[in-house]
Amino acid sequence: MILTLTLNPSLDRTIEVGALTRGAVIRAAATHLDPGGKGVNVSRALLANDVRSCAVVPYGGSEGRRLLDLLSAEGIDMIPVPVEGPTRSNVAIAEPDGTVTKVNEPGTALTPAELDTLAGAVLDAARSADWVVASGSLPPGVPVDVYAGLCRRFADAGINLAVDTSGPALVSAVNAGPALVKPNRDELAEATGTSIARVGDVLDAVGKLRAMGARSVLTSLGADGALLVDHDEQVWYGECAVEEPRSSVGAGDALLAGFLAAGARGATALAEGLAWAGAAVGLPGSRMPRPADIDRTHVRIGPPDPSRPLTPPPRSALDGA
Template structure:
């Protein structure tokens, strides 16, 4: 069973438009409302493919109650934790060529007592789990080391922890030795201080993150595919998407596919890419089911380190992470 934690869940409204024009009145071609948040999406993707999962979800206000209702309608196994604040709402504007503009609210602060209640709920459910997925942005006022503390508590119980977050929360988690991290290109550049211009730069950045404590790095490269660095092996893969609809939640579907595929090696990378590409072909943050997933589109193999990336990420102007001292 795969347990997910989403500290900053959301209601995600996706509006499909012909083109984004500032200051204009734009008529929507279609709109949909989905439950959101990175861990929530991982659980939704696993549910859609009959993989056992449970989601720990703090919620508050009318938006939070609507989020819980939507998840219940999908049949998601979840542990809900009421909080005093209001669950955030996000808006995505999706254009026909796949361009996505997102407006994300910051979310509501969690008090120390509320955070302890959420952590207790995770720990109570974790004894049934093979993996705990801690993912997404942190709400205001939540300490950056919260995922690191969870990693350390689960490590003693032999539970694998996957972390998918960014900024200080990602850097703090590295020292706790997560079994898996799933950074995107922005997060790779920000965490390592390296320019990410070629596939070789991705591999170099992943090696730095592993030296800092992460055991496995699954780097999502958007339209350029993904790189998996695990043990002494490196794989590259891509899955063509001819008609993209929305990239919202695609990284979460990728992580769900990787874990559903066993969390190790090239076969798991194939699942990750197939699930992520399927999500891109769907509207809003809808998660793909078996009929949406096309593994025949996936190509994997050794990376061409000289291959340039479609989207380049210059160095963000910070020193690379130092390696974690050996225990």
């Protein structure tokens, strides 16, 4: 069983448009409302592919109740934790070439008592988990070492922790020695102070994260695929072509879900993660792929070429929210 924790879940509304023009009146071609937050998306992707998962989800206000309704409609096994502040809402505008413009609310603060309740719920449920995934941004006022604290407590209990976050929270978590971290290109650059323009730069930055304490690092690189450095220093690079991209929202979460579902190690797990991510990019909104959506024939895995240049990050097609 894979347990997920999302401290800052959301309602995600995706609006598909023909083109995004600043200051213009734009008519939407389609809209989609999905439950959101990185951990929530990991659980949704796992459920869609018959992998057991449970999501620990704080919720508040009418938005939070709507979030729970959407999760219940999908059949998500969850541990809902009521909080005082309202659940945030995010808006993504998707263009036909796969470019996504996002406006994310910051969320509302969690009190120390609410954080204690959430941590207790995670620790209780984690006793039967193979992996715990702690992912997403932190609400305002939440200590940056919250994931690091969980990592230390799980390590003592022999539980594997995967962390997918950014900024100071990522750095703090890495120093606590998680089993796996999944930064994207920008998060990796920020955490290591490294300018990333080539695959070789990714390898150098990942080396810094591992020196800080991370055992395995799975880096999502948008349209350039993903790079994995395992705990035993095996290195794999992979890509997945997407013929008709629709939305990259949640694709990084699908990558992590597929990777964990396939054993969280080596080329096979990387290939599965990329197949799930590529399928997610071809779906509207933040829908998670089902088995019928996943085409593994587009995945290519091999050793990395350090000299290979990376495409500019704003046109990312295989990354998460």
